Amino acid sequence: MFLPHNALLIPPPDVSYRQKVPPGLPVHKHPLNPLAFLLRGALIYPDRIAIRHPDVNHPAYYTYSIWAQRVQNLAYALIQFGIKPQDTVAVLAPNTPMIADAFQGIPAARAVICPINTRLTPPEIAYILQHSRAKLILADYEYAHLVKDAEIPVIVSNDSGHAGDPYERFLSRGRMFSQDRGWWGLDLEPDEDAGFALCYTSGTTGRPKGVLTTLRGTYLAAMANAYEAKMDINSVYLWVLPMFHAAGWTYPWAATFAVSTQIILRAVSYPLIWNHLFNSSVTHYCGAPTVQIGLVNYPGVKKLPRPVTAIVAGSAPTAHLISSLEKIGINPVHTYGPFTRNHSQESWAALPMEERAKYMARQGYGYTTADGVRVVYQTEGEDLKDVPRDGKTIGEIVVRGNLVMREYFTDEKATEKAFKGGYFHSGDLAVMYPDGSISILDRSKDIIISGGENASSLAIEQELFNHPDVLEVAVVARAHPKWGERPMAFVVLHPSKAPKWENKHAGFEIDLKAHARKTLPGFATPEWVVVVPDLPKTSTGKIQKVELRKRVTKL
Structure with missing residues (x-):
């Protein structure tokens, strides 16, 4: 069979989005599988735009029917390559159509996807490849050098969508191998507790651990995320969060469950984010608190013409940040896990914004499906x-x-x-x-024990954030000869306030401590304050306190 490249992405006229039922399965049961969301979307809304990837040299736009065909092509290509059920396929890529394909296509081949953080070093990546027992790597061109010495095959994507792209050729081979057997030719995984995604922890205190989630768990987490964030057919989800981070908090499947449109950004770029918030009808995005801080403090920020929902997770947001988001028309949905979320209460409506934000900063209650x-x-x-x-x-x-x-x-x-x-x-x-x-x-490792009292570094940070000149702050324990430990604060000044304290950091330290003493007990007031140009962070914007503790031990 031979078809021109573009035709390889077009489903046949009689396309069916049904997979074969595993033999012996009871009539009253079907195994939960998040791939079903994409197939349902392609059946009901085939011409709806599923993927938009506009801010690159070769923009790409895929409808649900075209995207589903790309995913099917990938599944067959993996099977032709020799991938067997529960084999691991690694993906090393920023937010691109390829990683979006992979989150659907690798499970369609009944394999396990292992998304790898692009900020890791070659030795760290080599360890993950070895530990995960990966059989194949799908790599973006910008990061392919990180796996040039890998002992397993690598398929490179130039993020072009063009016929000559190695990844696109891989998809084309899958379509030809399928002989248009379609979705019925791809066996449905009968065990909903089979491994689905293998994501690795940061490994800041040792070797990273592989967190294995299941088809069932991902299905239910995606449903809960879509429900809790109120995503539906009219939603436009902007990919600010890296998809490789904890499998994109399961939003690759929350988006398909809602049959929403996804706009893909290769990297966190505040000019691009603000452009899409104003001009692309964006309704939802995810981001850690540090990303939200950068967003609300972007020069020239102004209130949005329509409300946007921001799912905030990764670490606890401060009440000040929640208040700042609300002021510019962004509705923060504070989640944790995904296990819990905060639910606004009617009684909060009469409260001042700052007081209401303190309630909203809580982690709330268990998820719908948890x-x-x-x-x-x-x-x-x-x-x-x-x-x-x-x-x-x-x-x-x-x-x-x-x-x-x-x-x-x-x-x-x-x-x-x-x-x-x-x-x-x-x-x-x-x-x-x-x-x-x-x-x-x-x-537990960040609690500061000072003179027998437990001081929460997070609670201290919450209060220090309320100082008008503070942009970011992180608090860690530092050894103290009398009290055992005392808090040490690392502070990034707000750009508009930094000139005020130039060559006067000692004065700022006095001012910040005076501010802290208004609300914090003595044992929780920072003993030391250091102004820094920035804070060490992970690729998802989470502050790396382990790096700050390393600095402290050298003082």
Whole structure:
């Protein structure tokens, strides 16, 4: 069979979006699989734009029917290559159509996708490839040099969409190999608890661990995300969050569940983001708090003509940030996990914005498709006991149920430790309020123990953020000869305020401490304040406190 390249992306006239039912499956049951969302969208809205990739040398626009054909071509290409069910296929790419294809096409071949952070070094990437047992790498041209010494094959995408592109040729071979057997020729994975995505932790305290999630968990998390963010057929989702980060927080499938349009940005560019917010009918985007800070402080920022929903996760946003987003027409949906989200209450409407934002900064309640979240401490018998709902007693957040990972890949010891007591232990410390909502105080490793008192670095940061000259701040523990530990604050000044304190950082330190003492107890007031040009961050904008702690140990 031979078809011109463009024809290889066009579904046959009699296209069917139904996959073969696995033999022996009960009539009353079908295995949950997030690929079903894309196929349903292609059936009902074949001509709706699914993918827009405009801000590149070779812009690409794909309808749901064309995109579904690309995904099908990729699945057949992987099978022709020799990929078997539950084999791992790695993807090293920024936000591009290729990684969007991969999140659908690799599972369509019943394989496991392993998205790799593009900011990692070659040795780190080599470890992930080895540990994940990857059989093939799909790599973007900009990052292909990071896997030039890989011992497994690499398919490179030039992000062009053109026939001569190696990745596009790979897709074309898949279509020809399929002989137009279509979706019916791709077996549906019968086990909804089969591995689906393998994402690696940052590895800041050792080797990164592979977090293996399932078809079922991803399906239910995507549904919950779409529901909680109120995404639907009229939604336009802007890809600010890197898709490789925790599988894009499952929004690759939340978007297809809602049959929404996705606009793909290769990198975080505030001029491009603001252009799309104003001119591309964007309704939703995701971003860590540091990304949101950059957005609200972009020069010339002004209120949006229509409301936009921002899903804020990755770390806890401050009340000041939430207030700043609301002022420019961005509605923050604060999520955690995805396990919980904050739900606005009618009684908050009468509160001043700053007061309402403090309530909105809480992590809230369990997701629609999740089990309820608990805040616990461990007894001598290793039983988990809930903390009282007093908003004061600190415990660890634990969760179980549909949205929890299946395991740490090939690491039984780490999995057993994480699931101790029948719950997943998050390592995040929180309190629970009388209304049943939770609020994170810190990571267990970030709590500052000063003179026997526990000081939350997050709570300190929340208060320091309220200083009008502070753009970003991170607080870590520093050894103290009398109190054991005291807080040390690293501060990035707001660009418009920096000239005020030029060559006067000692004066700023005095001013910030005076501000802190108004609301913080003495043991939580920063002992040291350092003004820095920027803070070390991950590729998703999360502040790397481990790097700050390394600096502190050298002081």
